[in-house]
Structures are given as structure tokens and as C-alpha cells.
Amino acid sequence: MDIEKAFGQILKQERIKKAFSQEELAYLSDLDRTFISMLERGKRQPSLKTIFVLTSALDIRPSQLLHDIENLLSLQHKK
Secondary structure, eight states, X not given: OOHHHHHHHHHHHHHHHTTOOHHHHHHHHTOOHHHHHXXXXXXXXXXXXXXXXXXXXXXXXXHHHHHHHHHHHHHHHHO
């Protein structure tokens, strides 16, 4: 699994955990819904600013998001 797909998987997991639609997350983060969709599908890479905006909207720390991505990649690498 590449980093973009791992980011997207964790972003989607956090969004669903908060019971947000892509539209709601887009509104809260002042991003376009199609951009959220592309991030979740691993089609786009977020900037550092985007990571901070998204995690603020999701009420999580950026470090937690990155930690979860790192763990997912580590698990995939061990397979």
C-alpha cells in the first residue's frame, strides 16, 4: 500500500468515526468535496496545511493521524 492510499483510508476512517459525510468534512475544512473524495481514494496528496485543516475539522491531532497512517503502513509491510 502506498502512502496516499494509507492516508486516504485513515482519513475516511476518521471521517466516518465522526459521522461526517464528505460534504460536511469539506464544509468544516473549507475544502472542495471532490478534493476530499480524491484524498480518500489516494488520488491526491495533501499539503501540510491541508493535514492541519482536516485534523482540526475532525478534532484530532495531526500527529495522531500520521501515527495511524504509519501503523497501517507498518502492518501492510509485515504481510
